[in-house]
Amino acid sequence: MQSSNNANGSNTEYCEKQYPNTFQLTPNWKLSVFAVLFLPLFISLGFWQLNRADEKQEFLDAFNHQQQLPAMSLGEYVAIKEPQPYRQLTLQGKYDQQRYWLLENQVQQGRQGYRVIVPLSAVDGEAYKTVLVDLMWVMAPPRREQLPQVTIPKTARISGYLKQPGDNPLLTYLPETDSWPQRVVELDIDAMADQLGVEVLPGVLHQQQGVAPVNTTPEKHQGYAWQWFAMAIALAMATLIANTNITSLLRKHSNNASTHVNSL
Known part of the structure; x- marks a missing residue:
């Protein structure tokens, strides 16, 4: 009986050493440094995505x-003399069939191609303006040195909305040659107007009526935000587990509960 008691006492002491009763820190410096660096980053990226979602929603509300x-x-x-972004315009006039731009790296349904940007000399009574029109998408030829064959109509009556081209700091408007058509990787309204030698309306006319010009919806931004937050939560939990004895306390609590149930 005494040996049994001694054995029970030894087991108790062993359990207490293995699973102490009090919360203790067990520093893991590598993971702690990683968490200090990346936990604020993950959280800030999450809030940034939420802000982007709000901005996209405001834009979509204004667009609609x-x-x-x-x-x-x-x-x-x-006559308004003020920019009206995304307001529907109905224009008629003549296309410049000789001078137009091919905006490259435009993918549609998985195929590489160009957007064809053509000047339209629009007339409405005494009002006369040149408008840059996103006329169509054309598939790129197999070899890059080849330019696609494009048929530009002479006259047109079209409807669409003006949109400012995207400003990518990594891309520069720089035509490859002085001959037409000109292949470019970026649009620059002022530079294009200088080439034409005329004043143009601010923006490029897109003919996709009712189609919001956004690549990422507010819902996608919100989804990205919660992914960043989930990564932050996972990192915080991993850091807590690695730097404390919380798992040992939980294991001891589970063992005690099992022992209590078995004794019943």
């Missing part, structure tokens, strides 16, 4: 509002 307004003629647009 403009799209619901009646389309304006060129004369009405010019």
Whole structure:
């Protein structure tokens, strides 16, 4: 009996050493340094994605509002003398069939191609303006030195909205040659107007009515945000487990509970 008691006492002491009753720190410096560096980053990226979602939603609300307004003629647009981004315009005039741009690296349905940007000399009564029109997408030839064959209509009556080209700091508007058509990787409204020698309306006219020009929806940004937050939570939990004896306390609590159940 005494030996049994001694054995029980030894087991108790062993358990207490293995699974102490009090919360203790067990520093893991490598993981702690990693957490200090990356935990704030993950959280900030999550909030940044939420801010992007709010910005996209505000943009979509403004875009949808403009799209619901009646389309304006060129004369009405010019008379306002203020930019009306994403407001529907109805224009008629003549295309410049010789001078146009091929904006490369434009993928559509998994195929590489170009957006064809053509100047339109729009006329509405006494109002006369040149408008850069995103006319169409064309598939790129197999060899890059080849340019696609494009048929530009002579006249047109079109509707669309003006949109400013994206500003990518890694890309520069720089035509490869002085001959037309000109292949470019980026659009620059001012530089294109200088090449034409005329004043143009601010932006490029897109003919996709009702289609919001966004690559990522607010819902996707929110999804990305929660992914960053989930990574932050996982890192915080891993850091807590690696730097404390919390798992030992939980294991001891589980063992005590099992012993209590077995004794019943």
